[in-house]
Amino acid sequence: MPAWFAWALMSAVFAAFTAIFAKVGLAGIDPDMATLVRVVIITGVLAVFVAVTGKWGNPAMFTPRNWIFLTLSALATGASWVCYFRALQIGDASKVAPVDKFSLVLVAVFAVLFLGERPAPREWLGIALVAAGVMVLSLRR
Structure with missing residues (x-):
């Protein structure tokens, strides 16, 4: 099994849990606020992970192209998450996740x-x- 496949499979497993946990966690709260809380938690966990694994680097070394496309990716991710959480709040996880x-x-x-x-x-x-x-x-x- 290629390494990329193992990582992709783990991504799918975590994405499946994301849908289930989010559906339960969204009960009675605003999906946009839930998305913000999720982003804060993810930011903290990733900062710790990058620091602990010694991968912390100087973002000033990124090229303008890196910054442009990472920013576009972040904006697309944020829009995707906002839409996904709204869909999960009003729809069945078993229907929302496949469309996603x-x-x-x-x-x-x-x-x-x-x-x-x-x-x-x-x-x-x-x-x-x-x-x-x-x-x-x-x-x-």
């Missing part, structure tokens, strides 16, 4: 458009199956 994972399909399309990546036909099949699965899981009966 439609990002997998969008990442593939954006990677082709902006990064020049070229998924193989077998990979496109998997991406199409994910898209179909999102539709099946999100449709109401």
Whole structure:
């Protein structure tokens, strides 16, 4: 198993717990305030992690390109979290999470458009199956 796959699988497990814990934690509170609390906690945990592992570096060494794209990524993450928490508060976690994972399909399309990546036909099949699965899981009966 490649190292990237193990990390990606762990990411999926933690993302699943994120949905469950957030759904329970959002009961009776504003989702935007909940998102802020989450960000503060994450910031503290990551600061400790980076310091303890000796990875603390000088951000002044980042290039302008690093700053621009990390800022854009942070803004996209924040917008995603705000939307996700609102969706979780009003919808079923078992329906919200699969729609959120439609990002997998969008990442593939954006990677082709902006990064020049070229998924193989077998990979496109998997991406199409994910898209179909999102539709099946999100449709109401």
